[in-house]
Ligand code: MG
């Protein structure tokens with residue numbers, strides 16, 4: 001087990017949803033992308049509510065891919081280090097960013113954490129954004145793919161009510177397929193809702209618990 005690094009954010013882009021901050025973040029995100037490409041790093045931003053299964057999905061990906069790539073994980077949370085500690089058990093470097101009052105990661109936080117992971121020689125970074133389906137949509141981090149994770153336990157209207165984040169994402173994961181029969185949720189309808197929000201989005205149905213859909217996800221991430 002590698003101990004996660006924990007960063008508490010006390011300054012940075014102190015962010016309200018204001019035009020200036022969003023523009024500043026976008027500029028930094030573009031620079032991040034240049035840094036990622038310069039170092040041949042592939043970076044993925046996983047967004048979604050608390051409990052949707054972001055960490056579990058990343059755990060399955062780390063298990064499947066850690067023999068092939070040097071993986072690092074950046075986990076955002078307002079106050080805990082639970083996610084990075086879970087990832088640490090797989091022996092990959094992880095950085096927990098505690099955002100305090102901020103309910104999303106921003107590009108500057110990710111740049112600082114990336115510098116630390118580059119020193120560990122990583123060539124893939126999975127970012128777990130702060131659990132929240134709203135403002136992460138407005139704060140790109142420079143990642144090559146943005147992935148939104150929802151679970152069937154969030155109910156049947158979830159996607160229709162949070163369309164913006166689906167518009168911002170390249171890939172949608174509908175997780176906890178194993179729970180669908182108990183929740184009375186029709187997965188086909190969730191897939192349709194995602195495509196209705198964003199006709200270009202690719203939708204993968206998974207169960208992080210059983211491993212179903214993880215290989216399909218790996219192909220969709222081009223890994
Ligand atoms: Mg988590």
Ligand code: ZN
Pocket residue numbers: 102103104132135136
């Ligand atoms: Zn926020």
